[in-house]
Amino acid sequence: MYWLIVAMILWGALHSWLASLQAKDWARRRLGERFMCFYRLAYNLFAGLSFLPVLALAVWLPDRLLYRVPLPWAGLMVAGQVLAVAALVAAFLQADPAEFLGLRQIAGGCQRNDPLAARGGELIVSGLYRYVRHPLYTAGLTLIWLMPVMTVNRLALNLALSLYIVIGAVFEERKLVHEFGEPYRRYQAVTPMLIPCFKRNKPPS
Numbered sequence: 001m002y003w004l005i006v007a008m009i010l011w012g013a014l015h016s017w018l019a020s021l022q023a024k025d026w027a028r029r030r031l032g033e034r035f036m037c038f039y040r041l042a043y044n045l046f047a048g049l050s051f052l053p054v055l056a057l058a059v060w061l062p063d064r065l066l067y068r069v070p071l072p073w074a075g076l077m078v079a080g081q082v083l084a085v086a087a088l089v090a091a092f093l094q095a096d097p098a099e100f101l102g103l104r105q106i107a108g109g110c111q112r113n114d115p116l117a118a119r120g121g122e123l124i125v126s127g128l129y130r131y132v133r134h135p136l137y138t139a140g141l142t143l144i145w146l147m148p149v150m151t152v153n154r155l156a157l158n159l160a161l162s163l164y165i166v167i168g169a170v171f172e173e174r175k176l177v178h179e180f181g182e183p184y185r186r187y188q189a190v191t192p193m194l195i196p197c198f199k200r201n202k203p204p205s
Contacts (some may be wrong), residue, residue, distance in 0.1 A: 004061060008055045008160030015047050016168060021175060040102030062154045073189075074148035084142040087128060089095045091135035094127050095181070123180050125187055132196040133187065134172070137165045169193055 017023050028036055069077060096135040126137035144158045173193070176184050191197070 001061070001152050003162055004057050004153055004156045008157065008164065011050060011054055012160070012164040014050070014165070015164070016171060018043055018046070020171065021178070022079060026162075036059055037105050038102070040100075040105055042102070044102055045098060058153045058157050061153055063151045066150045067153060068150075069148040075149045077146040080146045081143050082140045084146065086145070087135060087139040091128050092137065094124060095136075096128065123183055123187065125191070130191070131193050131198055133193050134169050137169055137194075140196050141165060166188075166194070 024036070024039060027039060046111070068074075077082065092100065096104070098107075132138050141162060146159060147158075177188075180187075
């Protein structure tokens with residue numbers, strides 16, 4: 001369990017630093033502007049591949065069962081996970097998958113190197129983004145915590161992932177304010193960060 005937490009902390013710290021403006025400025029100075037066309041794609045590939053050893057630890061380390069939710073409650077939890085996956089897909093598609101993955105930057109010749117939940121440079125405040133500022137994070141948290149079977153290693157992984165998501169959301173907020181300025185501050189004022197509010201707030205203009 002402890003090695004799993006250490007691995008998650010190391011992965012999260014490196015992942016967060018590589019996503020920061022400081023890391024991108026460092027890469028731009030060291031590797032040149034042309035490399036920045038590939039930065040987002042390389043970042044996504046590295047983040048995914050480097051997470052595989054963490055998952056391997058969760059499987060290989062000694063583990064024990066904490067609880068198993070019985071039916072019908074387990075069925076309700078799985079239904080909630082299905083809704084969370086649907087929300088993940090919807091939010092991902094709304095945020096422009098090609099840009100999010102880094103493919104549009106390559107095809108467009110470095111026209112835009114830092115996609116941040118926006119399409120074409122415009123702040124997204126419709127769809128799921130009308131009710132929560134980070135629907136991808138909200139859906140991810142819902143997915144991992146609605147597991148009907150919980151073990152020690154899974155609990156450690158969930159806690160570390162939750163902490164990483166919350167810290168990552170805070171850092172991403174700073175980047176979004178830097179990119180969008182006052183429009184994003186108005187959006188922050190009427191839309192919660194992670195816990196959805198389903199009253200129909202007027203989108204910021």
